[in-house]
Amino acid sequence: MACIALTKGRGLDCSRSSGGIKNVYFAVYDEVTSIPQTAGEVTDIEMGSNTLYRYSTPLGTASLSDSITGSRENGTIFYTPTLSLVLNKLQKEDQNQIKLLGQTKLICFAQLNSTLANGHDVIVALGTVNGMELNAGTMDSGAAWGDRGGYTLTFDGLEALPFPMVADYDTEPFDNSAFTMGTIVTS
Numbered sequence: 001m002a003c004i005a006l007t008k009g010r011g012l013d014c015s016r017s018s019g020g021i022k023n024v025y026f027a028v029y030d031e032v033t034s035i036p037q038t039a040g041e042v043t044d045i046e047m048g049s050n051t052l053y054r055y056s057t058p059l060g061t062a063s064l065s066d067s068i069t070g071s072r073e074n075g076t077i078f079y080t081p082t083l084s085l086v087l088n089k090l091q092k093e094d095q096n097q098i099k100l101l102g103q104t105k106l107i108c109f110a111q112l113n114s115t116l117a118n119g120h121d122v123i124v125a126l127g128t129v130n131g132m133e134l135n136a137g138t139m140d141s142g143a144a145w146g147d148r149g150g151y152t153l154t155f156d157g158l159e160a161l162p163f164p165m166v167a168d169y170d171t172e173p174f175d176n177s178a179f180t181m182g183t184i185v186t187s
Contacts, residue, residue, distance in 0.1 A: 020113045021062035022121065024085055025052045025173070025184065029105040029131040042125050042166045045174070047181035052109070052174065054186045061086035064110050064126065066163050079159045081126040083108050088150040090139060098137070098151060105131035108155055109166060111173055123166040123173060127157040 031050035035042055062085050070077040087094060108126040115121055126132050136154040141147075169176050174184065 019063070020060055021057055021064065021085075021110045022113055023111040023173075024055045024057065024062065024083065025109040025111070026055070026101070027052050027107040027109070027181075029107055029127070032107055035107065035125065035128045037128065037161075037164045040162070040164050042128065042164050044178045045166075045181060049182040051182045052184045054184055055085065055087070056186075058086060058088055062110075064124070064163075066126075068162075079162050081108075081132065081157050081159060081163050083110060083126055083132065083155040085153045085155070086148075086150065087153070088148055090141065090149050090151070094151060095139075098134075098139075098153065101153070102134040105133055106155065108132045109174075116168060118168070120168055121173065123169075124163050125166055126155070126163050127159070128164065129159055129161075130157055132157040 027047060028050065032045070032047050034044065034046040036044050062083075064081065064083045067080040067082065068077065069080065105127075107128055110124050110126065112122045112124065132155045134153055134155050136156075138152045139150075140152070141149045166174075167176055167178065174181065
C-alpha cells in the first residue's frame with residue numbers, strides 16, 4: 001500500500017528573499033521546559049525565567065542548513081541541522097563564552113535576513129528535540145593586514161524532523177504572549 005501524504009504543490013514566489021542570519025539566540029537545552037510544534041511551526045516556548053543569549057553576526061557570514069539523510073534499505077530518514085557562526089575579533093571574554101558554549105547542549109534560534117509578508121524576520125529553531133552542540137570551529141588571527149581575526153563556530157544536531165519556523169512575533173523577536181521566558185541578554 002502506498003503512503004500518500006502530500007497536501008499541496010509549490011509555485012514560484014513573486015518576491016525575492018535574502019540569505020544569511022542577523023542574530024542567533026542560544027537557549028540552554030536543559031532550561032527549556034517545553035517547545036511544542038504544530039505543522040512545522042514552534043507555537044509556544046516555555047523557559048520560565050531562563051535566559052536567551054543573542055549573538056549578532058556580521059552581514060554575510062552566518063548560515064544554516066538542514067541535511068536530509070534517508071535509507072531505502074532501512075526505511076529511515078533523519079535531519080542534521082548545522083549552524084555556522086562567525087564572530088569578528090579575538091577577545092578574552094569571547095574565549096570564555098566559547099568554552100561554555102562547547103560544554104553546553106543548546107537550542108539555537110536563527111533570526112534570518114528573510115522576512116514574512118508583514119516585514120517581520122523569519123526565525124527558525126534548531127535542535128528543539130535533541131539539542132545542538134558546538135562540534136567544530138576555529139580561532140584565527142589572519143595573516144595580512146586586512147584579514148579577519150576572530151572565531152568560526154559550527155553547531156550541529158540530529159533530529160527526526162526538519163527544523164521548524166518560530167511563530168511570528170508582535171513587535172520584537174520572542175515577544176509573542178505564548179513565549180514564556182526571562183530576558184534576552186545581548187552583551
